[in-house]
Amino acid sequence: MKGTRGLWFFILAVCASFAMTPPFAFAQGGNASLESTSQDPNQWAMPLGNYSGNRHSKLNQINTGNVSKLQVAWTMSTGTLRGQEGQPLVVGDMLYFESSYPNYVYAVDLNHIEKIAWKFAPDIDKLAPSVACCDVVNRGVAYANGKILVTTLDTKVYALDAKTGKVLWTAVNGDPKLGQTTTDAPLIVKDKVIVGISGGEYGVRGYLTAYDLNTGKQVWRAYSVGSDADILVDPAKTIDGATQQPVGANSSLKTWQGDDWKLGGGTTWGWYSYDPQLNLIYYGSGNPGTWNPDQRPGDNKWSTTIFARNADTGVAAWAYQMTPHDAWDYDGINEMVLEDSQIGGSTVPTLAHFDRNGYSYLLDRRSGKLLNASKFDPSVNWANSVDLKTGRPNVDPAKMTKSDVNVKNICPAAMGAKNMQPMSYDPRTKLIYAGTNHICMDYQAFSVKYKSGFPYVGAIVNMFPADNGDVRGRVIAFDATTGQTKWANNDTFQAYSGPLTTDGNIVFYGTLDGWFRALDESNGKLLYQFKAPSGIIGNPITYMHGGKQYVAVLTGVGGWAAIGLAEGLTKGTEGLGAVGLTRSLADYTNLGGTLVVFTLP
């Protein structure tokens, strides 16, 4: 990446003029047709449903009164066996989805489900699967202006003609030889395609990149750690969410020892939200590299950080670090839900984020100011609270990990009290509905040397259910403004599928052992379930076609949650410590990717 440094200084100089626009200014933004399409409940035009990332649908033809009659309308194999972590899009009469590696992309005309309208099979670097930490998943395609935008495991970005599947342009966003991979779904904002990068366990220094929607040319790239030029901050204007002060010069570099930042992590493999009024893109950065905290003293900014960046320039309006000096792999990439909240009698534009570290964060999305931080899983013990004044967690010293010490029973485990499974926010109930993990770990850090393209982890981890029980997941209805849990349903395995809520008062989600479920949104009561071909780590969506409401989900177990099953691993500490957690999952389900579409008779 060093060869592009000069170019970046140039781009930053260009960006500086844009950055003169106050980051809080209200500017008209978004991809106008995409934004309106995503507001049409008959379609599902964005990975998270809309720019707010709320995964809520106004459809109500399927509702609590009839969902028990739900049945499978049609199905389609993805053509791959490994974990399916994404969701289809529905735009007009067309349904699109992407499989796990080797990243097949399919288009189906909903008027002709007997056929595959087109299939795109990318020419993919065979090295990529060997440097993917946590199964060879993909989280879906994006749509804009007649194009389908695709990321592939080998870090390529493709724009396809949505009608034909023909490649319009290709960009190369990284290099698997350096341990870089891509699993995230792009976000389209105006004429830009926003994509992230994976590889936090390979010493990859994360970045978010914007490509031109029409040409595929890189417009801006913002690293999570490094120089001010690299991370696209304005030292005088970019706000530190925790202190509500400008971040100042070298805000990242000064929190690292020597050149540690070059392997500093902060990858960007989660979901991205966007506020068209503020023209800000929201996303989280991942864990710092390595997992051995003693090897990288300091806060390791801006790893495990929520960023708000100007969509046009990439310059950060603000940054809020959740887990300074992350010593637990509390990778902060989980999605942001943008909704207004009632705070002290006022309506505040907020952002809700359930972090891997087990805290729900409610921030003023204009400034990054912390409004609430609450445990959303009762097992959380690494920090007793998050100080609303300093914005920093009150870490329990007994749970601080150290080189060559096996620190026991830290909750949550590295996989997080929630991982990437995106949550839903229902604007009617003002509650969040989330699939969560109820898991803890023992964590022994050790010294590790970097070698390009090889794992750079530095910890032996062993995960297990919280309370040593048989509950590894919980689906919860949660108030992010108060930190109160309205209801919680226990699952045997991690609830690793992103819930969908609808105006039919239903929560749809899937379980790791293969149940597709509909819950009563008001109390979590099970109304319907179907045993899918495989475990579910995908995220249901809903759409209307021909006057009927459909619910579609990708089934296909895998991901980090089921890495033992996906990769045939058997030792508990393999798969970054996750194998022992779901050893019994093989007694319940098999690998195999299938799109399953439901409707009423």
Added chain:
Amino acid sequence: MKGTRGLWFFILAVCASFAMTPPFAFAQGGNASLESTSQDPNQWAMPLGNYSGNRHSKLNQINTGNVSKLQVAWTMSTGTLRGQEGQPLVVGDMLYFESSYPNYVYAVDLNHIEKIAWKFAPDIDKLAPSVACCDVVNRGVAYANGKILVTTLDTKVYALDAKTGKVLWTAVNGDPKLGQTTTDAPLIVKDKVIVGISGGEYGVRGYLTAYDLNTGKQVWRAYSVGSDADILVDPAKTIDGATQQPVGANSSLKTWQGDDWKLGGGTTWGWYSYDPQLNLIYYGSGNPGTWNPDQRPGDNKWSTTIFARNADTGVAAWAYQMTPHDAWDYDGINEMVLEDSQIGGSTVPTLAHFDRNGYSYLLDRRSGKLLNASKFDPSVNWANSVDLKTGRPNVDPAKMTKSDVNVKNICPAAMGAKNMQPMSYDPRTKLIYAGTNHICMDYQAFSVKYKSGFPYVGAIVNMFPADNGDVRGRVIAFDATTGQTKWANNDTFQAYSGPLTTDGNIVFYGTLDGWFRALDESNGKLLYQFKAPSGIIGNPITYMHGGKQYVAVLTGVGGWAAIGLAEGLTKGTEGLGAVGLTRSLADYTNLGGTLVVFTLP
């Protein structure tokens, strides 16, 4: 195999004493509990449903009046992507099935479909897939006496404890290094496990083998071609079905030039039926090796032959060769349906067989006497008729293949007017319901030299739809005693799934492009269809559980029919000439194995 020749002379000597029993004698036979279990319509205890191989069920809860309301009850991935050519068994509350390579075997307790009761993952020779001619399929497990009997692609036979999946014994039936593989489902007769061998395109000389159900020790082995000792015939007593005379000495050897018989084919990879009264096992032998007829002058007996063998000794009661000197790869392995027929006012115990060569054969199953031979596909042109007196086809000389000549438009193609997809016989209507192929070929033979473990084909074949149309398959209702077709439904692709008929007056089957269908048995009218995850080359079965009727089918496209899709081949002449035939199939379906179970709401 030469090392075992001495042993075989010994075994033949032992057998000779059994052979003293007249082959037509009526002896009590069968695996008594298995036979009664297979007669219970609530279960499906044998691959073809019962010893008669009729794939008919007396269940009628699902019927023409309500089948349109059918819905998917539950599903389960097979954990493999390639073609699923078999079917589940249901014995008591347990459902068992086997996937394509690597041949996973699953048991599911129908009271606990949320779980896999047990899974068996064999340690399998990785060479096997590379010598499998026609995808890495498997046609299912067998059950008897608390054991599940399993064949794997690398020719191993396993007896598993049906309750636990624990291996009770293992037998090795061949050697992939010699091009030998196994794809067939075993048949259990009394205390014997009957298994065949594949590899007709690798110069394999076929044999049927009986293993002791309790110990796995080999009891008898009957080659299809070779010496009288090898082929287990009694020259004075074994009847040639065509002539109704004893076969005489060296009935096979004298129909081959020199040592050609050693590479003589006649593999045994189809289905097996059994008549407990006659104590005879019925099955067909495959094509002679090579596909170049000029390299092997003579009738090449007993390739492409229906055998009736004594279950205890393996000695042949009779043998009827359908395609002497097969010059078209009209492999004769298709299944035999055993039913009584009204012939000239008398009730005759008959056997019906739809051969690859496009003729339906009705034989007296006591003697192998030919009673009727009729074209079941209108395109058949390689022979104008089969002479009922001589039992031999009247071959059209223009369709006789020759070395270095491209003989055009031969019907059916080598894949056959029907391949292994097993047919159904409804004792009520006395009709056969078959999925058939409507395909032709150009065929150019050439000289080929044998090399152990390498293809020994000797022909370039190119298949295409009959009449150069867009119909490649037909589902037909057919009277084997008269040769009359009652109705025929056209399909775009080969109808490569074995129909199931029921007392609900329904024909269930699946299409290569993924439709699972229910037809009105009386007229072929489509009553219900469901778009399955993948194309269907498996065979639906039915059972009762908890007072409800279920229909189960393995979906997962592949096999020879879809070899291009299965193996990623693109040239029309690849895949033994079959690739061009279904090139457009990729526009309709994807690889991926799933068990789909249907029931009424």
